[in-house]
Amino acid sequence: MDYLDLPGGRFAYIDKGRGYPVLLLHGLGSSLLDWQPQIEHLARCCRVLALDVRGHGESEPLRAPVNMSELAGDVADFIHAMAIDPCIVVGISMGGMLTFQLLTEQPQLVRAAVVINSAPSFVVDSWKVRTQVWLRLGLVRLFGLPGLARMLAGKLFPKPEQQALRELVAQRIAGNDPVSYMHAMRAIPGWSTLPAVAQVETPLLVVCGDRDYTPVAVKEAYVAQLRNAHLEVVEDSGHATPLDQPERLNLLLEEFIAEHSAALPA
Numbered sequence: 001m002d003y004l005d006l007p008g009g010r011f012a013y014i015d016k017g018r019g020y021p022v023l024l025l026h027g028l029g030s031s032l033l034d035w036q037p038q039i040e041h042l043a044r045c046c047r048v049l050a051l052d053v054r055g056h057g058e059s060e061p062l063r064a065p066v067n068m069s070e071l072a073g074d075v076a077d078f079i080h081a082m083a084i085d086p087c088i089v090v091g092i093s094m095g096g097m098l099t100f101q102l103l104t105e106q107p108q109l110v111r112a113a114v115v116i117n118s119a120p121s122f123v124v125d126s127w128k129v130r131t132q133v134w135l136r137l138g139l140v141r142l143f144g145l146p147g148l149a150r151m152l153a154g155k156l157f158p159k160p161e162q163q164a165l166r167e168l169v170a171q172r173i174a175g176n177d178p179v180s181y182m183h184a185m186r187a188i189p190g191w192s193t194l195p196a197v198a199q200v201e202t203p204l205l206v207v208c209g210d211r212d213y214t215p216v217a218v219k220e221a222y223v224a225q226l227r228n229a230h231l232e233v234v235e236d237s238g239h240a241t242p243l244d245q246p247e248r249l250n251l252l253l254e255e256f257i258a259e260h261s262a263a264l265p266a
Helices: 032-042 068-082 094-105 127-156 160-174 178-186 216-223 246-261
Strands: 002-006 009-016 021-025 047-051 087-092 110-116 204-209 229-234
Touching (some): 009 032, 009 068, 021 032, 021 068, 032 160, 032 246, 127 178, 204 216, 204 246, 229 246
Parallel strands (some): 021 047, 021 087
Antiparallel strands (some): 009 047
């Protein structure tokens, strides 16, 4: 683990391998550690960087409200500081949202992008969505992050043979700073990059687990609005595709990276 001081604070990251730079962005309540299967695989063919987003892992905690533009600004600062622009950005869930935000605000930093089990907006436009947001916030208040972690891990990895993954991810979620977690979570409801991201020409691969929280049809609908996007569905996968289907995801990433870095200098 390495550390870098940026305008947003102190950030933890991993930098491994040689070749074209690929930046990995994790989801809410996660950290760069969840990318380990991808880091080890991709470092054989490219330079892999994984960042702990502000308020997560070993990066700067959040002590005040924050928005998605500010968190994406941290990512942009990291890209500049590491001199890796334009890089290929890969983001899952909230990390995918930050990828969309980066594409709308500083597209010149991104050569191509992959978003996994994510979306370009989180519009609170129904009582169902409002209830889901209130429920998550309420669970944290009532049971703390350890209680929420057990529930989430059970949904992410429901199979008996996934017990080791359940325990590992539950431990990681429970280890979050609760204040940082709440600030990061509150940045998501009402956020949207549409329609701006629909005008972006950057090549985009959208990866969706067939058992993700939101149906495949939701991804199909927003991919149809984008100019240069392609959808790949990973079978027998939930929201945590990098962990429950690492081999399939690694192959998709390897092919996409090869396609969009082959003609560019390392």
